[in-house]
Amino acid sequence: MPQGTYLRLLVFFLGPALVLYSVFSIYPLLATILNSLYSHQKDGSFLWNGLGNFHTLLFDPTWSEPFWNALKNNFVFFLIHMLVQNPVGLMLAALLSLPRLRFRATYRTLIFMPTMLSVVVIGFAWQLILSPLWGIAKMFLQTFGLGFLFAPWLGEESSALITVSLISVWQFVGIPMILIYTALLAIPDELIDAATVDGLNQFQAFFWVKLPLIWPTIGLVSVLTFVNNFNAFDLIYAMKGALAGPNFATDIMGTLFYRTFFGNQLQLGDPSMGSTIATMMFLIILIGIMVYLFLVQRRIQRYSF
Amino acid sequence: MAEVRIEKLRKSFGAVEVLKDIDLTVEDGAFVVLVGPSGCGKSTLLRSIAGLEPVSDGIITIGGRKVNDLAPAQREIAMVFQSYALYPHMDVAANMGFGLRFAGTPKAEIAARVAEAARILQLEPLLKRRPRELSGGQRQRVAIGRAIVRKPQVFLFDEPLSNLDAALRINTRVEIAKLHKLLAATIVYVTHDQVEAMTLADKIVVMNQGRVEQQGKPLELYYRPANLFVAGFIGSPAMNFLPGKVTPGGVDLGADGALALPLPAGAVPGSAVTLGVRPEHMRIAGTADGLRIDATVELVERLGEMGYVHLRLPSGAVAIAEIRGDVGLGTGDRTSVALDPAHLHLFGADGHRIA
Ligand SMILES: Nc1ncnc2c1ncn2[C@@H]1O[C@H](COP(=O)(O)OP(=O)(O)OP(=O)(O)O)[C@@H](O)[C@H]1O
Ligand SMILES: [Mg+2]
Numbered sequence: 001m002p003q004g005t006y007l008r009l010l011v012f013f014l015g016p017a018l019v020l021y022s023v024f025s026i027y028p029l030l031a032t033i034l035n036s037l038y039s040h041q042k043d044g045s046f047l048w049n050g051l052g053n054f055h056t057l058l059f060d061p062t063w064s065e066p067f068w069n070a071l072k073n074n075f076v077f078f079l080i081h082m083l084v085q086n087p088v089g090l091m092l093a094a095l096l097s098l099p100r101l102r103f104r105a106t107y108r109t110l111i112f113m114p115t116m117l118s119v120v121v122i123g124f125a126w127q128l129i130l131s132p133l134w135g136i137a138k139m140f141l142q143t144f145g146l147g148f149l150f151a152p153w154l155g156e157e158s159s160a161l162i163t164v165s166l167i168s169v170w171q172f173v174g175i176p177m178i179l180i181y182t183a184l185l186a187i188p189d190e191l192i193d194a195a196t197v198d199g200l201n202q203f204q205a206f207f208w209v210k211l212p213l214i215w216p217t218i219g220l221v222s223v224l225t226f227v228n229n230f231n232a233f234d235l236i237y238a239m240k241g242a243l244a245g246p247n248f249a250t251d252i253m254g255t256l257f258y259r260t261f262f263g264n265q266l267q268l269g270d271p272s273m274g275s276t277i278a279t280m281m282f283l284i285i286l287i288g289i290m291v292y293l294f295l296v297q298r299r300i301q302r303y304s305f
Numbered sequence: 306m307a308e309v310r311i312e313k314l315r316k317s318f319g320a321v322e323v324l325k326d327i328d329l330t331v332e333d334g335a336f337v338v339l340v341g342p343s344g345c346g347k348s349t350l351l352r353s354i355a356g357l358e359p360v361s362d363g364i365i366t367i368g369g370r371k372v373n374d375l376a377p378a379q380r381e382i383a384m385v386f387q388s389y390a391l392y393p394h395m396d397v398a399a400n401m402g403f404g405l406r407f408a409g410t411p412k413a414e415i416a417a418r419v420a421e422a423a424r425i426l427q428l429e430p431l432l433k434r435r436p437r438e439l440s441g442g443q444r445q446r447v448a449i450g451r452a453i454v455r456k457p458q459v460f461l462f463d464e465p466l467s468n469l470d471a472a473l474r475i476n477t478r479v480e481i482a483k484l485h486k487l488l489a490a491t492i493v494y495v496t497h498d499q500v501e502a503m504t505l506a507d508k509i510v511v512m513n514q515g516r517v518e519q520q521g522k523p524l525e526l527y528y529r530p531a532n533l534f535v536a537g538f539i540g541s542p543a544m545n546f547l548p549g550k551v552t553p554g555g556v557d558l559g560a561d562g563a564l565a566l567p568l569p570a571g572a573v574p575g576s577a578v579t580l581g582v583r584p585e586h587m588r589i590a591g592t593a594d595g596l597r598i599d600a601t602v603e604l605v606e607r608l609g610e611m612g613y614v615h616l617r618l619p620s621g622a623v624a625i626a627e628i629r630g631d632v633g634l635g636t637g638d639r640t641s642v643a644l645d646p647a648h649l650h651l652f653g654a655d656g657h658r659i660a
Pocket of ligand 1: 321347348
């Protein structure tokens, strides 16, 4: 092929994607990083500040306290997803792939449904359910004589974050379930027959044959969870507002960024510090992904059947 | 090793009856081959013996023990699957020893048995490889090795060679025959391949639509097929069938002429019959043989020393005759064929052989 034609083809096929990707992903990312290196003045102008914003964010108590708080909360948020959402998703997928299960499609749809609902709807619905005044959760527990267990979970500092996390888990558990279920379906039946002839029961066949074969999918699900959790914002905002109460107990990186960048109530918006937080979020996710790629991914074998 | 006995076995998937009243005995140490058209229930029968499919009715015994309610692992069987079904995440040694590990066999014994099987199957240099690092033939041997280490009473094979290329298939076929002798194993083997069936089997079981059409020694099925289905299924190219009527002195084939032949006792004059004759018993007539039919050559296939002539008979029926050497025939030539009176088969209107 003549070089001219080759170049033209290259531009033709790669161009559109490259342009879109540049305009909507690379440019905003670079602009954010650049923004984080300036400081926003009261008169609206920007002054070069080097890494000063990062220093402020990490070491000035008025900034560092909310930052570390949000980061810690974000890790708790992530851990709850890893420890509840993904194992439960795995379990549901395993149950769904049982050969003699009836109403399979119904379960699959019902469990996946919340994922497709708007976060605002989910947040509102759960707020109603858990409300100490008119929520049905209290009455539900009372019916079983367990009324003493009820607490205003969303309102207490000690439980608000866990509660919001579990609501998010409830909403998104369908995603790991579907991904893992698909991976399980790809495992040939004869392999499980062979395991059965080798003397394994259903559980053993799952742990010794299926599970090792779906590690790549579980790895993928973990990465998706990590990225989604560290970019999370909407559910907290919908349920607890930008202040992520009570007393910032549910504040995560997303809400902290929102308050800082756009301002909230008495707090003025600060594009520079906002960008600094956004850049930190980017770096945290980057580090997380690199740890996965270099430490975990390499040890996972992929199989084709 | 043990005898497998199957009595009145039935198996339905929902409303569809896939196995209908199967009676079958696999003698201790015998090599039994199940053949039949696709979908006739061979795999289902094999999986029922293995315990992978619950049966609807009937009794299966292995070594005199009723196994209907036993799990596959307790039936002392081993199965080799068509796709090999090796565990992709384990190396060859682990694949072979996996079942023993779950049976609680001591490590040293597992190692010894795996080494023994690897020696028999020449897998020793491959023990540390993963299945995907093996060729098709090697995977096949690992699958057989996995069966051997379990020292089962019965080996079950489901089309084990169908994923191999022609040359390897012949090799592996010979290997399996040797293995059968070496282990004195009881084997039930499913195949599509006639040659495999004829060469390996002590007994062939021909199945059709969930029933056993005939079982017997390979040559018995070849020379005395019990019905039209078996006659047409065993042998390649298939047997030629000529419809006719029994006359007092032979068979009247209508437009193809009347043949004078000694009739078996069951042939009632005047009744409709089908005369079956294999291509190898239908030769281009050189001299004035007894049983002749005129024919027009449609096509000549030469496979080297031997070949086949596709013939159009006066009745319009098509027949295939075997030729040896160069008979100098071409498309359109008129000739006549001679039938070997010792190898003619008569089937009644119900399709059964008239003995
Ligand atoms: N799990 C199942 N559910 C319903 N029908 C089934 C199931 N398994 C097999 N069948 C049906 O049972 C019949 C026999 O299937 P089987 O697999 O035993 O055929 P086979 O003789 O092994 O065919 P092939 O030579 O193509 O492997 C087929 O008609 C098939 O459609
Ligand atoms: Mg089959």
